[in-house]
Amino acid sequence: MIWNRQYECMEREELRKIQGERLSAMVSRVWNTVPFYRQRLQELGIEPGDIRSMDDLPKLPFTTKQDLRDNYPFGLFTVPQEGIVRLHASSGTTGKPTVVGYTKNDIAMWSEVVARSLTMAGVTQSDIIQVAYGYGLFTGGLGLHYGAETVGASVIPISGGNTKKQLQLMEDFGSTVLACTPSYAAFLGEAIIEEKIQKENIKLKAGIFGAEPWTEGMRTEIERLLGIKAYDIYGLSEIIGPGVSMECRCQTGMHIFEDHFIPEIINPDTGEVLPYGELGELVFTPATKEAMPLIRYRTRDLTRLHAERCQCGRTLVRMEKCVGRTDDMLIIRGVNVFPSQVEAVLLEMSETRPHYLLTVERRHNLDSLEIQVEVDESFFSDEVKELEGLRNKIQSAIGSMLGISSTVRLVEPGTIERSMGKAKRVIDNRTR
Amino acid sequence: MIIRQLSVFLENRTGRLTELTGILSENGINISAFSIADSTDFGILRMIVGKPELAEHVLRQKGFAVKVTDVICLIVPDKPGSLHHALGILSENDIAIDYMYAFSSAEGRATVVIRTAVPQAAIRVLSQHRLELVQAGDIYQI
Numbered sequence: 001m002i003w004n005r006q007y008e009c010m011e012r013e014e015l016r017k018i019q020g021e022r023l024s025a026m027v028s029r030v031w032n033t034v035p036f037y038r039q040r041l042q043e044l045g046i047e048p049g050d051i052r053s054m055d056d057l058p059k060l061p062f063t064t065k066q067d068l069r070d071n072y073p074f075g076l077f078t079v080p081q082e083g084i085v086r087l088h089a090s091s092g093t094t095g096k097p098t099v100v101g102y103t104k105n106d107i108a109m110w111s112e113v114v115a116r117s118l119t120m121a122g123v124t125q126s127d128i129i130q131v132a133y134g135y136g137l138f139t140g141g142l143g144l145h146y147g148a149e150t151v152g153a154s155v156i157p158i159s160g161g162n163t164k165k166q167l168q169l170m171e172d173f174g175s176t177v178l179a180c181t182p183s184y185a186a187f188l189g190e191a192i193i194e195e196k197i198q199k200e201n202i203k204l205k206a207g208i209f210g211a212e213p214w215t216e217g218m219r220t221e222i223e224r225l226l227g228i229k230a231y232d233i234y235g236l237s238e239i240i241g242p243g244v245s246m247e248c249r250c251q252t253g254m255h256i257f258e259d260h261f262i263p264e265i266i267n268p269d270t271g272e273v274l275p276y277g278e279l280g281e282l283v284f285t286p287a288t289k290e291a292m293p294l295i296r297y298r299t300r301d302l303t304r305l306h307a308e309r310c311q312c313g314r315t316l317v318r319m320e321k322c323v324g325r326t327d328d329m330l331i332i333r334g335v336n337v338f339p340s341q342v343e344a345v346l347l348e349m350s351e352t353r354p355h356y357l358l359t360v361e362r363r364h365n366l367d368s369l370e371i372q373v374e375v376d377e378s379f380f381s382d383e384v385k386e387l388e389g390l391r392n393k394i395q396s397a398i399g400s401m402l403g404i405s406s407t408v409r410l411v412e413p414g415t416i417e418r419s420m421g422k423a424k425r426v427i428d429n430r431t432r
Numbered sequence: 433m434i435i436r437q438l439s440v441f442l443e444n445r446t447g448r449l450t451e452l453t454g455i456l457s458e459n460g461i462n463i464s465a466f467s468i469a470d471s472t473d474f475g476i477l478r479m480i481v482g483k484p485e486l487a488e489h490v491l492r493q494k495g496f497a498v499k500v501t502d503v504i505c506l507i508v509p510d511k512p513g514s515l516h517h518a519l520g521i522l523s524e525n526d527i528a529i530d531y532m533y534a535f536s537s538a539e540g541r542a543t544v545v546i547r548t549a550v551p552q553a554a555i556r557v558l559s560q561h562r563l564e565l566v567q568a569g570d571i572y573q574i
Contacts, residue, residue, distance in 0.1 A: 380499050382478060382499050382547075383476075384470075387471070387476070412442070413496075414495040415443070
């Protein structure tokens with residue numbers, strides 16, 4: 001099923017023409033309404049008339065998260081407050097939160113792209129969707145909610161947390177689709193087993209998971225625990241929220257809704273645009289957004305794009321699962337380390353579970369990496385030599401994956417904090 | 433004659449052992465024997481308790497990783513050479529010991545807890561040599 005065949009299956013040449021028109025109109029609009037962008041374009045000697053097609057996109061300057069902070073809260077809005085119907089904000093771990101605004105048309109566009117996404121996972125009006133993403137300032141809950149209503153599914157707006165209630169409603173209401181973060185999906189899957197809920201009382205068939213990085217191993221684990229097909233959804237509040245891209249049934253990458261969000265891959269160091277197939281930083285220009293369109297916004301996510309036509313019939317480019325975020329990336333002793341790599345190692349080993357915590361310290365000017373891994377009852381041996389053997393095995397598997405040595409410490413089950421939202425996987429004590 | 437031993441994974445952290453003994457105490461579970469095997473960052477507590485099923489259940493509920501293993505408990509006179517005699521029988525019969533721990537009591541007897549991969553064989557040869565083994569019923573409380 002395809003929600004919007006016209007745009008999702010459009011010939012790429014025609015799509016590029018439409019993108020160019022939308023880009024050109026958007027640049028004129030921000031020139032006239034956002035002093036920040038007018039000044040930045042003027043500094044580069046660019047006038048709106050210079051941007052006429054997609055070929056002109058690389059001439060434009062980038063926008064960074066810092067630019068959003070500098071213009072906090074409403075400095076990048078193109079419309080007066082009267083035109084704004086919704087505000088969302090991302091948690092500001094450093095400094096002020098990032099604020100995004102939406103007009104009525106923005107909400108309609110967002111609902112449309114999420115409806116397209118849900119349709120990719122086979123969601124129809126016959127489904128009952130349990131939205132266990134957080135509702136509130138975070139875009140996850142309301143984003144999925146509006147999209148699911150657009151499709152016509154029955155929405156359970158339960159939000160995140162309150163696991164007992166999640167399980168009760170899942171059983172009683174017969175939820176067929178679950179939408180939440182992948183770590184919470186795994187947590188719910190384990191809770192179903194712990195609560196000894198009968199498998200046949202769970203009617204779930206599909207899950208829509210995103211908002212944090214996860215691996216193929218974790219997908220298999222969630223699919224096994226919940227007995228569903230798990231789909232990856234991608235988005236970020238700066239661009240719209242969830243629904244920037246989504247996996248179809250072929251699961252060969254996430255289709256980007258390019259008619260609204262123009263993607264590019266750049267070399268994060270030089271800013272140079274890279275061809276399809278190369279790894280680099282993902283950049284988006286949400287050209288149709290009214291309240292807060294951004295020019296070439298740097299997501300800090302590292303991935304590749306593929307433009308070959310998908311077996312599902314869609315012509316939209318597909319992005320690979322992000323390798324990591326440029327800002328999630330830890331540089332330890334000069335080596336780039338992503339938490340997702342550690343997770344992949346743990347999931348590949350049958351004896352361990354994907355509950356881990358990375359702690360980076362600096363002692364005598366030398367970085368050290370400690371990885372806490374929970375001991376699971378299924379592999380707990382009562383012999384020291386076996387547990388030490390397991391620890392050494394994990395240590396060497398992680399060492400060969402990361403290319404640096406680390407210390408693995410086995411901890412008691414349940415000691416690593418479970419998250420109801422985004423999982424905390426890293427403690428970097430070097431910056432303190 | 434096979435005794436169920438509980439093994440519990442413990443992080444090396446102040447107060448963790450006290451939490452465990454507190455849970456057993458609250459549930460009226462008596463510890464007949466115990467030992468701790470330790471490495472640099474974790475320990476394995478092994479113990480023989482009066483109510484193994486209950487202990488396993490309450491400890492699991494409190495989030496401990498618990499494993500039940502079969503051991504045998506040998507009783508030897510508390511005097512020189514008696515342990516040597518018993519171990520000699522096992523080694524003559526090629527029965528390897530994974531680990532063991534022992535304690536002596538006031539009545540001039542010592543109890544030796546032995547973990548081996550072949551407990552039935554160990555029971556057989558020790559019984560043939562008329563060595564005394566603790567019966568499960570002697571330790572477990574109903």
